[in-house]
Amino acid sequence: MEVQRFLRLYLANQKRIFGFIVSMVPNWTDADDILQEATEVMWRKFSGFKAGTNFSAWGIMIARLQVLRHYRNCSSSHIRFDSEAMELLAADQSGVFDQIDERVSALEDCMKKLTDKQRYLIKMRYDKAVSVKEIAEIVNKPSYTVYKLLSRIHESLMFCIRHKLRMEEIQ
Amino acid sequence: MIEGRDTFKDITELVLACLDGTISSDEFAILQARIKTSKEVRRHYLECLALCISLNRYEEESINLPVIQSLPKEEYYNDILQALAENEKVAVAVDVEKTKKEPEPYFFELEDEVVVQRRISRLSVFAFMVSAAAMLCMAVLVWFNPVKPVVAVLTESRNAVWAGSDALIEGDDIRQGPLALSSGYAGITLTNGVEIVMHGPVTIDIESETQVFLSRGSIFSKVSKGAGEFLVRTAGATVVDYGTEFAVEVDSSGSTAAHVFVGEVELRAGADIVKHGPVKRLLAKQAAAVDVAGTITDVKFAPEQYVTSVPSKYDMAVLDSDPAAYWRFANFGDFPVNEINLTTYDASYVGNIDFTDSSDLNRDIHSQALKLDGQGGHVSVKIGWQNANRGWSYSMWIRPELLADMQDRSNHYYILVGEGRYGYLNVSDDGTLEHCYRYNDGTADFRQVGKENIVSGRWYHIAMTVDNDGTKRLYINGTEASEPIEKENTSLGTGSSCKEIIIGTVFEESPAFKKGPMDKPFKGDISQVALYGRTLSQKEIKKLYLSSRN
Numbered sequence: 001m002e003v004q005r006f007l008r009l010y011l012a013n014q015k016r017i018f019g020f021i022v023s024m025v026p027n028w029t030d031a032d033d034i035l036q037e038a039t040e041v042m043w044r045k046f047s048g049f050k051a052g053t054n055f056s057a058w059g060i061m062i063a064r065l066q067v068l069r070h071y072r073n074c075s076s077s078h079i080r081f082d083s084e085a086m087e088l089l090a091a092d093q094s095g096v097f098d099q100i101d102e103r104v105s106a107l108e109d110c111m112k113k114l115t116d117k118q119r120y121l122i123k124m125r126y127d128k129a130v131s132v133k134e135i136a137e138i139v140n141k142p143s144y145t146v147y148k149l150l151s152r153i154h155e156s157l158m159f160c161i162r163h164k165l166r167m168e169e170i171q
Numbered sequence: 172m173i174e175g176r177d178t179f180k181d182i183t184e185l186v187l188a189c190l191d192g193t194i195s196s197d198e199f200a201i202l203q204a205r206i207k208t209s210k211e212v213r214r215h216y217l218e219c220l221a222l223c224i225s226l227n228r229y230e231e232e233s234i235n236l237p238v239i240q241s242l243p244k245e246e247y248y249n250d251i252l253q254a255l256a257e258n259e260k261v262a263v264a265v266d267v268e269k270t271k272k273e274p275e276p277y278f279f280e281l282e283d284e285v286v287v288q289r290r291i292s293r294l295s296v297f298a299f300m301v302s303a304a305a306m307l308c309m310a311v312l313v314w315f316n317p318v319k320p321v322v323a324v325l326t327e328s329r330n331a332v333w334a335g336s337d338a339l340i341e342g343d344d345i346r347q348g349p350l351a352l353s354s355g356y357a358g359i360t361l362t363n364g365v366e367i368v369m370h371g372p373v374t375i376d377i378e379s380e381t382q383v384f385l386s387r388g389s390i391f392s393k394v395s396k397g398a399g400e401f402l403v404r405t406a407g408a409t410v411v412d413y414g415t416e417f418a419v420e421v422d423s424s425g426s427t428a429a430h431v432f433v434g435e436v437e438l439r440a441g442a443d444i445v446k447h448g449p450v451k452r453l454l455a456k457q458a459a460a461v462d463v464a465g466t467i468t469d470v471k472f473a474p475e476q477y478v479t480s481v482p483s484k485y486d487m488a489v490l491d492s493d494p495a496a497y498w499r500f501a502n503f504g505d506f507p508v509n510e511i512n513l514t515t516y517d518a519s520y521v522g523n524i525d526f527t528d529s530s531d532l533n534r535d536i537h538s539q540a541l542k543l544d545g546q547g548g549h550v551s552v553k554i555g556w557q558n559a560n561r562g563w564s565y566s567m568w569i570r571p572e573l574l575a576d577m578q579d580r581s582n583h584y585y586i587l588v589g590e591g592r593y594g595y596l597n598v599s600d601d602g603t604l605e606h607c608y609r610y611n612d613g614t615a616d617f618r619q620v621g622k623e624n625i626v627s628g629r630w631y632h633i634a635m636t637v638d639n640d641g642t643k644r645l646y647i648n649g650t651e652a653s654e655p656i657e658k659e660n661t662s663l664g665t666g667s668s669c670k671e672i673i674i675g676t677v678f679e680e681s682p683a684f685k686k687g688p689m690d691k692p693f694k695g696d697i698s699q700v701a702l703y704g705r706t707l708s709q710k711e712i713k714k715l716y717l718s719s720r721n
Contacts, residue, residue, distance in 0.1 A: 022190075062342075089217070132191060151184040
């Protein structure tokens with residue numbers, strides 16, 4: 001019963017918590033590890049979570065400790081925000097990760113506006129997990145050309161999502 | 172990645188490279204600098220991450236894309252190439268240095284067996300031997316000093332200064348071995364669930380998840396049912412727990428004292444778990460001490476001497492503002508209000524008193540509160556500042572229970588604090604917080620009404636300051652909430668006199684004072700009462716209030 005309750009709350013808030021982690025440690029591998037550790041701590045301390053309070057805020061508080069711990073353990077990593085940047089990013093999260101479900105929903109429509117080729121590239125990169133380096137090797141082009149193209153596609157999607165969310169707000 | 176990228180420092184590209192782990196130190200420095208200087212960049216950075224998360228992790232569940240596997244591989248790559256080519260049409264021209272052609276590899280075969288004599292320098296041999304010796308030493312060290320197991324986690328800390336080790340932060344694992352807290356507060360949780368609260372200076376040695384050696388200071392242990400056996404050893408005694416909450420202290424003379432808050436413990440003379448001296452069972456609200464000679468004597472149970480929880484941020488803000496007294500109302504049953512050693516003035520419970528959970532107040536505030544039922548139960552604090560001609564202040568959290576609909580059309584006044592001789596602070600059924608003076612001859616009954624109404628069932632931070640001349644100021648949630656309140660106007664003493672503060676009702680009626688017909692004792696919850704022997708500034712009150720926010 002307790003497991004079900006935890007899972008229900010966790011799954012409903014996982015994206016937000018992961019968003020917070022990845023904004024502090026912008027690296028897929030590290031962020032995944034931190035989420036896993038944070039989830040273990042959340043489950044361990046779940047008996048102390050008060051029903052009816054904000055699970056997402058509680059989870060992010062635990063995730064924040066895990067991020068600090070990660071930074072402490074990986075002091076040599078060059079992907080490392082200082083405390084000022086972390087505080088600024090933490091303060092500006094509102095309206096981004098707490099709207100992640102709306103963003104995913106908007107993304108579905110925005111993907112349709114891409115050309116087939118752009119969609120294939122996105123699919124290759126994310127769904128098939130082909131690295132940029134591998135794509136670059138396959139097509140015999142420099143990595144930065146692939147990054148530039150991906151970047152342009154991301155920009156288009158971000159613009160589209162932003163526009164859709166704004167339209168929904170107006171409506 | 173990424174030659175030439177510093178010519179187009181685009182945030183999106185930097186984010187993509189960062190996520191892939193291909194970003195360079197210089198590029199990350201650029202990203203961080205731009206994040207710190209521009210809110211728009213931060214927003215863009217976060218939105219880009221949100222998009223990548225949506226694409227990377229949740230694509231399957233929400234986005235139906237054409238099935239890529241159905242495409243022939245060649246066609247698929249051709250599409251990518253076309254997409255790249257289209258991009259390059261509009262891309263900025265980049266000069267690329269011509270790559271030198273790699274020389275053709277040269278193969279040869281050995282026709283006959285050839286004996287090759289290799290010269291090995293003495294330096295290489297020496298370096299190898301030194302390296303081997305160093306590795307052997309390390310192996311021996313590891314063998315004889317294996318990494319100690321993790322036995323606890325630092326769950327809370329406040330202003331903690333650790334001696335002889337790196338600074339620990341909340342969430343850090345703690346390994347078996349010594350742990351010295353020079354100052355501040357820390358809460359650790361052993362892997363078996365036992366919670367220990369430390370207030371520096373204190374030195375312990377965590378011998379295992381079920382056993383702690385206390386060599387200096389005091390610790391408070393909370394052992395939940397099911398945690399199994401737990402014991403605290405000192406140089407002269409052993410305290411064996413039987414599912415309880417208790418404090419153990421080693422004083423400068425080497426004596427060990429055990430105070431039981433809940434449950435039952437066994438206090439044994441001697442540090443040896445098996446061979447020990449006399450034994451005494453202690454129940455809740457009992458205490459005993461073992462001296463260096465091994466003699467056990469009963470001592471007075473004194474819960475106020477021990478820190479039973481790590482102070483919250485709000486607690487620390489109060490302590491930093493140097494209060495004369497601070498009461499958090501931990502529920503020790505019929506034991507004193509002064510549960511923590513922060514009081515210059517003793518307070519006592521009068522009448523029917525209960526306690527309630529106040530964890531909904533804020534996670535950074537102590538989780539218990541005083542529950543007053545409106546029947547007259549209150550807390551009396553004798554402060555004796557009569558004719559002192561000095562400023563003073565108090566602050567507290569309140570959650571009133573008011574009549575929502577006032578069916579009988581009567582507006583009752585629930586007295587929150589009786590102060591001085593004639594003044595009192597009350598909250599009425601309509602949510603008005605007001606200050607009132609009332610004399611029995613009817614000559615003065617002037618009320619100073621707060622500007623904002625308060626709502627039943629909600630927590631409010633209340634503060635009252637009194638200037639040297641007796642002028643009072645009322646604050647709600649860190650903001651001054653009324654015009655300055657007139658001072659007492661009486662010949663009986665100076666304007667700032669205050670002999671007694673009564674929390675929850677008003678002082679006894681006297682020849683000089685008579686409470687109003689609709690005045691009633693306070694009904695609701697009160698927590699974190701702090702008393703100051705000076706006038707707090709508006710800035711200090713704001714700081715107190717904000718310390719409770721996250």
